[in-house]
Amino acid sequence: MSMHRFRLLFTASMLHMSFVSSLGFSEAPPRPVVRSFDRSLNLDTAPTTSASASVGDLNSDGFLDIVLARGRHWPESNRVLLGDGAGNFAGVALGPSPDRTYSAALADLNGDGSLDVVVGYDTGRSSVFFNDGSGHRFVETAWNDGVGAVYGLAVGDFNGDGWPDIVTARSEGLNAIWFSDPIKDETLNASP
Numbered sequence: 001m002s003m004h005r006f007r008l009l010f011t012a013s014m015l016h017m018s019f020v021s022s023l024g025f026s027e028a029p030p031r032p033v034v035r036s037f038d039r040s041l042n043l044d045t046a047p048t049t050s051a052s053a054s055v056g057d058l059n060s061d062g063f064l065d066i067v068l069a070r071g072r073h074w075p076e077s078n079r080v081l082l083g084d085g086a087g088n089f090a091g092v093a094l095g096p097s098p099d100r101t102y103s104a105a106l107a108d109l110n111g112d113g114s115l116d117v118v119v120g121y122d123t124g125r126s127s128v129f130f131n132d133g134s135g136h137r138f139v140e141t142a143w144n145d146g147v148g149a150v151y152g153l154a155v156g157d158f159n160g161d162g163w164p165d166i167v168t169a170r171s172e173g174l175n176a177i178w179f180s181d182p183i184k185d186e187t188l189n190a191s192p
């Protein structure tokens with residue numbers, strides 16, 4: 001091949017790559033449109049009245065953990081399942097007593113680097129469980145006005161102050177954003 005023809009081919013190839021790149025295409029094989037989800041791993045030994053599942057790394061060991069919100073209209077203990085990355089989970093109760101939980105989300109609400117758990121109840125004020133980083137020891141505080149049932153919730157910083165806020169989807173109560181503020185009872189921030 002002559003040097004002139006080589007330069008032409010090289011230039012054409014570079015133009016093709018540049019054109020494909022400019023269109024946002026990649027040379028990688030196409031990903032499948034659908035996949036199946038028929039295999040399963042049971043997390044319980046008996047059915048429970050559960051309402052939602054949330055996923056995150058609560059103890060910062062690099063393995064995903066699960067929070068199962070349970071109860072709905074009847075008191076039941078929420079469960080934290082700490083995973084070992086091999087399909088095994090160690091379960092601990094979230095909170096000191098059963099409650100009527102409908103919804104839950106995981107987010108770092110106090111900026112200490114550990115995911116906390118916010119839950120929404122069927123009745124009464126709901127709770128935030130601040131995680132000490134272990135994934136199984138929490139400090140509980142109440143949030144919202146206790147009106148209606150918090151059937152759904154999500155976390156995001158809606159006023160841009162750097163502190164995550166909570167948005168609710170409620171029944172028999174107005175949907176609302178609940179903004180993060182310093183807590184009035186500073187004894188809860190005392191070192192253990």
Ligand SMILES: [Ca+2]
Nearest residue numbers: 057058059063
């Ligand atoms: Ca973990």
Ligand SMILES: [Ca+2]
Nearest residue numbers: 108109110114
């Ligand atoms: Ca935290």
Ligand SMILES: [Ca+2]
Nearest residue numbers: 157158159163
């Ligand atoms: Ca905020």
